[in-house]
Amino acid sequence: MMSTLRNVALWFEQRLHLVKLWEQTAGHPVPKSTGSWFYTFGSMTLTCFVIQIATGIFLAMSYVPSAAEAYHSLELLNYTQPLGWVMRGMHYWGSTMMVIMMMCHMTQVFLWGAYKYPRELTWISGCILLVVTLGLAFSGQVMRFDADAYWGVGIGAAVGGRIPIIGDAVVHLLLGGPIIGTDALSRFFALHVFILPGSLLAFVSIHLRLVLSKGINEQPKPGVLVKRETYDQHYHGIIKREGVPFAGIIGKDVVANGILLLVIVALALFIGPKGPGIPANPPLVIPEAKPDYPFLWLFAAAALLPSGSEIFLFFIFPTIAGLLLFALPFISNEGEKHWRRRPVAIATVVLSYLGIGMLTYEAMVGPWSPHMDAWSGLPIKPEYLKGRTPVELQGAVVLQKMQCRNCHAIAGEGGHRGPDLAQVATRMTNPQLVRQVIQGGGNMPAYGKNLSPEETRALVAYLSSLHPPNVPPAREAVGPLKPIGESQPTPTPGKEVTVSQ
């Protein structure tokens, strides 16, 4: 019996050269120190990718890539197809995890100096994998063909249309036609299921091949510098001294990946898939088109940067950032690897995460987007109405009716595009308020044409009453001390406000 098995094994071995394959891959020697929790993010990213392929193939069996059918097929997956919702959930959370794990992996290899000589190409192929993965995340969001996806494509086209000279061609190429329709969805489908996963497979192969041929980066020690002339010898020395077969140190990877899989399945089961949201029916003017997590920071930056900086945000900045990222191994090819002695590297990581993190947070709370229903859905609180004169109360009605609160909150309630009005009278005098309302400016529309003089007067009277009882309203720094004309209507309850003509 044993000898038969042995013969069968030998028969395969003679044909497949498995021993050699094992020696070159799982058996290849790596520094013992690399058996570390910090070195598990790469394999976790790969595991996510495997999950994406597995679930993606099965989703493709039910998904219909047509603008007329896509939404319906997703609903069928969610509610009719047995376990369809689990499949969608795993695909969504797998993609979220893939981006997160990739960021962790990239941060780790950056802080550990793994991109330095001789692993330049490993880093560059990793950068390509980052770009492809983000491409998959964006195109995947389009597959969820709801209103967000539809307007997301619209935003993509609008960004493309901003490219000088070739903008128009880019838009038509992206949409596969003159306008957003089924051709655009089909383009993104081809990108999402053929072109990008194919590229990812190819570059993962190159990436892993490079990891094998150039070795896993040893745990750096502070003060041990990388030199082109001596590094290879140094690394071989490490392998000789403390080399172990790769298969011998993967315990932590296996544990981490197991936990990762459990997390993805748990998220899929307990939170479930995302969407689809409102159907992609353009006349249903949707309240807000927000992208998925990986792109929220871009969405926020587009709102927060000054008008006219879009060319910088969408083209110049990514080009410079991309060039720096790809050129990193050549900018810093030798020298210190340990993060403790690389303050610039630490600052880069901290600032990048703070920047992306804060922008993402801003995008989630959306303080700049108008609160489209505030005027009809958020009444002014009684304490901001109590004791006001009839004219002031009329002004409060104007404030509400004219949708002012879509952009202006009162004590935090309402839009945050403009300043909160709860204490506006302490900042602006009566004439300044009149000017601001009529002429606009400072990113506020002018209401001169849409407000009658009476409405303006009432509105400004109300705004002038918005100050705490113990803080006097703002007053002109120069001129007569006694209020003249329209300035300073008194907030005292019951007292009449005189408004001059």
Added chain:
Amino acid sequence: MASSDPNEDSAHEMPKFDYRATRRDFMLKLGLGINAVAGALVGIPIIGFFVSSVVQKQGRTWVSLGSIDQFPEQATRMAVFINPYRNQADGDTAHIPCWVKRAAGETFKVFAINCTHLGCPVRWFEQSKLFLCPCHGGAFYEDGSHAAGPPPRGLYVYEHKVEKGELMIKAGVLPTLADPS
């Protein structure tokens, strides 16, 4: 195969190969030539297919928004038309909204729904007479001009005409900064 051990690399033990041997050389060159021609014949249609939406660009054409009577004077209303390049698989996305402002009589102005900042759909607020964009807070006046926020220009305007009591606009192309109208 000289060696009987399969694990021994025997590939390097072949006699030296002369790549310049004339007949093989000719065959290789002929083969490369044939493949270059065939490659072009395969590749040109593929590339042509891919870029066809750019090369054979579909332009704007006249679309009816229906009778002008449905648009009250001095008011702004949403109108929805069917994309002239509708494909059967387009479904609901063939329904394109736009904002029609009828000033008086046959004086109209038709605005695209797409904000000039990043293409999000703008919404009309009758009371304050403003178009507001939900994405980044762009605002436009009743006449479509820029009022506030990040948009670089006023709303995109469709070319229009009134024919036999019907309001017609030239549409079918997504307005962008590269091709506003």
